[in-house]
Amino acid sequence: MDDERPLFSTFKPLGFWPAPASPSLPEDEERVALRARTRLWFEQTQAQRLGPEGELPSWFHGFISRREAEELLQDQPLGCFLVRFSESTVGFVLSYRGRDRCRHFVLDQQPDGRYVILGERSAHAELAQLLQHHSTAPVSPYQEFLTMPLPCTRVVLSPELELDDPVYSSSTRRDLQAENVYEQLPGDCS
Known part of the structure; x- marks a missing residue:
């Protein structure tokens, strides 16, 4: 064995790995397709649960990006929150102003229809109940409370x-x- 060569190497020279395959759909088409799936999911399964017909809760902001959520929340008080659609999958995301930064949590809907912050155990029949719960029980692992909704444009x-x-x-x-x-x-x- 040659003492100057390592037994193994985890680093490969540039060009060793093949170029990643190009996605089947351009990013804009993927985004449009995701929005269409999200809108269909929302209309068929969520809209009636969020409020009376034609009305949405003030804390629901729909299709805004993570960056846009952070811009809206950056000058707000600690715990100020909004709910938006996910940019990467069909579903909701809770965004709120934490102590040192904005935080974003995927909200999961369990098979029985209850909502939960992904990774937590406390499930609630309605999204509004989940948000209310976290006004008195801190969001793990940061131990921060939701204090007030950031109203959306109508x-x-x-x-x-x-x-x-x-x-x-x-x-x-x-x-x-x-x-x-x-x-x-x-x-x-x-």
């Missing part, structure tokens, strides 16, 4: 079309606002 374009529809992100709302296309209603969060 924007009406016409009687048939509303920008609070979960398909619109806050950046889309801002773009339309810049074009003076819609009317803002109380509770604007963007």
Whole structure:
């Protein structure tokens, strides 16, 4: 055995590994497909559970990105929260202002329909109950409480079309606002 060569090496020279296969769909198409699946899931299984027909809770922000959530929460008080759609899978994410940063937790819906923060045991029949629970029981492992919801925009374009529809992100709302296309209603969060 040659004493100058290691028995094994975990490092491979550049070019050793084959280039990753290109995704089957471009990123924009994947994002559009995920949004379509999310919207269908939301309309078929969640909308009626969140509130009366045509009304959504003020803490629900729909399709906003993690970055947009952080921008909205950065100057808010500790524990201020919102719920948004996940950017990577069909489902919800809880975003809140923690002590030193914004935190994001995937919200899972169990087979029996109850909601839970992924990795926690405390399950609740309704999403609002889960949020209320964490106003008195801290979110693990950070031991931080949810204190107040960050209200979302409720924007009406016409009687048939509303920008609070979960398909619109806050950046889309801002773009339309810049074009003076819609009317803002109380509770604007963007």
